[in-house]
Amino acid sequence: MSSPTPPIRIVFLDRATLSPQTVLRSLPFAHTLQCFDHTAAADVATRLRHADIAIANKTPISAAALAAAPSLRMIAVAATGTDNVDLRACAARGIVVSNIRDYAVHTVPEHTFALIFALRRSLVAYRDAVRAGRWLDSGQFCFFDFPIRNLAGSTLGIVGAGALGRAVAAMGRALGLRVLFAAHGERASASNDHVPFDDLLAHSDIVSLHCPLTPATHHLIDASAFARMARRPLLINTARGGLVDEAALVEALQSGAISGAGFDVVSTEPLPAAHPFQALLGHPHFILTPHVAWASDEAMQSLADQLIENIAAFHAGTPRNIVTAVP
Template structure:
């Protein structure tokens, strides 16, 4: 059985022994669009994190039986074509929850305490020149007692909520926009945004959530609020957010995702230089332990598929 890993570099030199014991493992650090067919030739199983497999490509891979997505999102696979061709697609869910939760609060903690600015001042010898034992140049805000609004209350949103509560924050679960019924324990979307001291986004990107946080909805936030997005780029209108940050209409934003990745030269958030934005390059998921869990679960998906009991099935 030939197993082809198309973008091994995304697994950060993880131990792939559990995969190599399952067949002939062929690793490619990167695969561009022109190389997909060549790299996948004669493969029984293809593992892809972000390499796109469209309908035309899938029809030219007659040996392909299983696609293992090395992630939760499957938007890089033409699922309809895979289903029509009898190709099983499996993903991995939940593997990165602890890592993403940690990153969420790392972004928020840095913003609320202005650690990034204080650290830079220390590096520039400003503390050494201080006339007292500390520096109090930038505001420091506690999370305790604040309204922590979560949009997207799946397993990840719930895990974030538990940590927010441990900090002493009041967790508020935002209902879907335009919902006719408000579920128990949730607050209407617009009302939740008006209440938010922190807005933490954990929903998938789809037609309903694309640019959901736009001029109209972001204007509902308080000038003291923070926005954290460790979900997907495209959920927040990036150009509008830059305007809002530039005008100090909110206190700050922490983003780990952009609408197009890697970051493009013309991306508004990538170009923004204000101190009230912290941008990281889609690393929230990538703790060593998280990647180890990912590889282990991919191996389990292959074993289960071979045993006729496919797991984490998408199609």
């Protein structure tokens, strides 16, 4: 009589990167699931030593950690980005890596426009002024200390024409914005709404970033780019912090080269005490949110459901959303 197959051992290295309200649905096979709220890089190897499947959102999984996990057969990334995983080492080991796709097509564009509306109408500045007693001091029913501008008729320049960029464009058009996309090299479209990057910077009232961070896009927005923003636009970044030279952003906002900035990401997260953005946290035209554009309740549950589906598909022999697989 054959011995029963042991349960699949699954380790979630950073469960706290999903909200406590997010449900991890049951898997259709025998398994154990060990969840850690957070895992330091130095502890990854120990925690994966006996794992068959690892789940990680942002916890780094290095080649050294993989070498110490001989049973590991899959890494289910609980996010779209996989830069926290050594994909080359996974491919060499035959470890399948899967990611989450197209779960944020509502939450990120909505957050993008929340930042745009708040900045174009100076909502935070007026809220803080009311709190400080300025309304009462004004002696009348309203006051006009900060600019208020309509969106209709303005030009929205979008860098990145993937699912999120296109969703932002659709919202923008519905609000009466003219939409431009940055055209890049051989991927450039012949349509009228794709323009050279320099033209986008020169003609946009709002510039919104929705492209991946790669060596080619690192510091895509730098001091030179700010100097080419002829219309003093808002700069919105819900993509990756490294797309923008953050010290140059501080200078651009303080000097008036741009009219405002709304960021959900920074190059080092959480925000360090010595980060250049510390100088802007009280600025009336700067909003920084803590990398939560993706994190609506609905989007997070969709992510978790897709995560479970990825693991179940792998166990069934039909892996999906593969980033790198058995070579």
